[in-house]
Amino acid sequence: MRILVTGGAGFVGSHYVRSLLAGAYPGYQDCDVTVVDKLTYAASEENLPLGDQRLTLVKGDIGDAGLMMDVLPGHDAVVHFAAESHVDRSLEDAAPFIHTNVLGTQNLLECALQRSVPKIVQISTDEVYGSIAEGAWTENSPLEPNSPYSASKASADLMARAYHRSHRLPVVVTRCSNNYGPYQHVEKVIPHFVTRLLNGQRVPLYGDGRNVREWLHVDDHCRGVQLALTQGREGEVYNLGGGCELSNRELTERLVQLCGADWASVDFVPDRKGHDRRYALDDSKARAELGYQARWTFDQGLTDVVGWYREHGSWGSIG
Incomplete structure (x- = not known):
């Protein structure tokens, strides 16, 4: 079994790769993994267990047709994480997101x-749906992205559908x-x-x-993602929710407390352009068809993450 993971040196992709190589997914304990990653500012070789003989790292751009034609043969699946993903950066310059x-x-x-x-798994985001005042999006909800980032991901999803x-x-x-979790780049809100x-x-x-x-x-x-790879129906979309809704203020209050700071450390700043008010996913389809269910409680996960960044004090200087 050989799996090709694009963007496998980034935050989410590297977690998937480490999990694969650690035997976390039944039936894939002995698989070989090829990572194709451009190694931009948001990725790092340090995120990967490079000493594992089952891992091959290829530095390159998924937009390079010659490279991808050379690398793809012999792989049983592609899990496609590679993406520019920061909304604020997309507001400053959308071109890399389109590329x-x-x-x-x-x-x-x-x-x-x-x-x-x-088989190919295209990794996308709830942001393609836009903003929802109440209720939750299903996979049949219209795509109404409001930032260049989310528009680029919606375009990728539609391209996958078209193919x-x-x-x-x-x-x-x-x-x-x-x-959220360990190894996330410090441009994102929690780290x-x-x-x-x-x-x-x-x-x-x-x-x-x-x-x-x-x-x-x-x-x-x-x-x-692994359940979608092994059990997902071709041509289908699956929402993967976490089940914990918080306002950004509530999140900040928790982080302030966990970090031993106080509210005086918080500055209210002008709002982001086109800032979506609320996201919420209905993941009942993934639960029914894939047996998906989030295991981490947010309180447990957030405490763990704060502890990880506390132990990795140099992480804030990376990138």
Whole structure:
């Protein structure tokens, strides 16, 4: 069994790779893993167990057709994590998001088609749905992205759908809620706030702090991805939720407490452009068809994450 993981040196992708190589997923304990990663600012070789003989790291761009045509043969599946993923960066410059998330995904799909890859999992996000005032999105909800990042991910999802419908390419799409966990780049809100608070620095809270997000531990996300790989129906989309909704203010209050800081460390700053008010996923389809269920409670996971960043004090300087 050989699995190709794009973006496997990033936060979520590297957790998936480490889990695969550690034997966390039944039936895949002895699989070989190839990671293709551009190794941008948000990725690091240090995230990977490079000493494992079953791991091969290829530095390269998923948009490089020659590279992907050379690398893909012999792999039983592709799990596609590679993406530019930071909303604020997409507001400053959307071009890299189009290059990687749209054009890179299309190239990967085309090369996978030409090389007859048996299965592809496209990793996406709840942000493709836009913002929802109440209730929760199902997989049939319309895609209404509001940032260049989310628009690029929605485009990638639609490209995956098109390749399945047009060419019968065996693609499954997963859409997750906000991830958190160890090894996450410090540009994202939880590690950004934690590393600053632990260092006695101030943290910025957008707008009125009432924007609501649903949180999913990276370990639960990766288990859901594996279930989609092994049991997901081709051409289908599966929402992977975490079940914990918090406003950004509530999240900040928890982080302040866990880091031993106080509310005086928080600065309210002007809101992000086009800031989605609320995300919420209905993951009943994944529960019914895949047996998916989040195992980590948010309180447990957040405490664990703060402890991890406390023990890895140099992480705030990475990237």
